Amino acid sequence: MAQYIDVDKLVTALQDFADERGWQPFHTPRNLMLALTGEVGELAEIFQWLTDDKAARLMDDPAVYEHLHEELADVLLYLVRLASVLGVDLDDAVADKLQKNAVKYPATVTGLVKR
Numbered sequence: 001m002a003q004y005i006d007v008d009k010l011v012t013a014l015q016d017f018a019d020e021r022g023w024q025p026f027h028t029p030r031n032l033m034l035a036l037t038g039e040v041g042e043l044a045e046i047f048q049w050l051t052d053d054k055a056a057r058l059m060d061d062p063a064v065y066e067h068l069h070e071e072l073a074d075v076l077l078y079l080v081r082l083a084s085v086l087g088v089d090l091d092d093a094v095a096d097k098l099q100k101n102a103v104k105y106p107a108t109v110t111g112l113v114k115r
Helices: 008-021 029-047 052-056 062-086 090-104
Strands: none
Touching (some): 029 062, 062 090
8 A cells, every 4th residue: 555644753753852841741632632723723814814816825925934834834743743642543544534535526527526
């Protein structure tokens, strides 16, 4: 089976980071999920009130684009940490979900399924 994502180094780096700071007791699934939700909210704030056109051109403003990078990274870091703490192999989860989505949303020539 193809590997879609490899987060092993990131999992190790995040574990080391938490261990070095004594954060392990605070990295419960509930706390990590809440932190992840907060970071998704911060990411959403960047897009709040923007038109689709302005949202598509965020890279035109270096400060906003850097903020976008930071928030996307925060979301990824918390997601990977949460999966690690829960023992979820993200590569397996992604492969499984892609397979299920292919069945649920079959490809068509036009991109639309006629019903």
